[in-house]
Amino acid sequence: MTLVSDETMVISKEILDKALWRYNNSRLHVLTSESGLHSDIYLNTDIIVSDPETLDKIIKDYFLPELSKRNIKPDWVVSYPPFGLAIAYSLAKACKARFGYVDLKEKICNFEIRDTEKVIVVADDIYSGDSIRKTIEILAKKGVKVIPPILTLGSFSGIWKIIEREVVYAITNKGNLFPEKECPMCKAGSRAVLPRPNWDELIRNESLDNSD
Numbered sequence: 001m002t003l004v005s006d007e008t009m010v011i012s013k014e015i016l017d018k019a020l021w022r023y024n025n026s027r028l029h030v031l032t033s034e035s036g037l038h039s040d041i042y043l044n045t046d047i048i049v050s051d052p053e054t055l056d057k058i059i060k061d062y063f064l065p066e067l068s069k070r071n072i073k074p075d076w077v078v079s080y081p082p083f084g085l086a087i088a089y090s091l092a093k094a095c096k097a098r099f100g101y102v103d104l105k106e107k108i109c110n111f112e113i114r115d116t117e118k119v120i121v122v123a124d125d126i127y128s129g130d131s132i133r134k135t136i137e138i139l140a141k142k143g144v145k146v147i148p149p150i151l152t153l154g155s156f157s158g159i160w161k162i163i164e165r166e167v168v169y170a171i172t173n174k175g176n177l178f179p180e181k182e183c184p185m186c187k188a189g190s191r192a193v194l195p196r197p198n199w200d201e202l203i204r205n206e207s208l209d210n211s212d
């Protein structure tokens, strides 16, 4: 079973080992803050974006070719805070576009984007796809149409399209999301935690068997 296909090898194994957690009969598992669902896989994109050189390399080796393959020269690269911002900024810089973001809570975008301009949306990762859906809708309210593809560092949902737009990702593996009541990991005695505040403990991946 391969985790990463050949074309995504721009991300080194060393970084993936540090940034990607998978459930393995683990004492802890992930409560995704976006959807509230429990997940058996998690990509901590902080580990990737905290290394600007790695991020630039992913942009250059993976995202730019995806755009040029489709003949897309965006005027704007838009994301939502906090985790997508570094990726959007880095991509905007690389393709000489402008950089903006939406406020998901207030459902607004304060950037002066004209309805004639080409806008693409990027995100750090996709679990439920809700935040990206909301971002597209906030922009649509301004009369701004987001053009495909949606670019993301990681996707674990098996979602290939969001509101008719193709999703392109740098890292993927099929994960599983469960509502708390149906979560087999909870049933096995594993505890669901928010991944980023508990990252050190989570990535240690202590097994349920070793706990008393």
Ligand SMILES: [Zn+2]
Pocket (backbone or CB within 6 Å): 029, 038, 180, 183, 184, 185, 186, 187, 191, 192
């Ligand atoms: Zn659970």
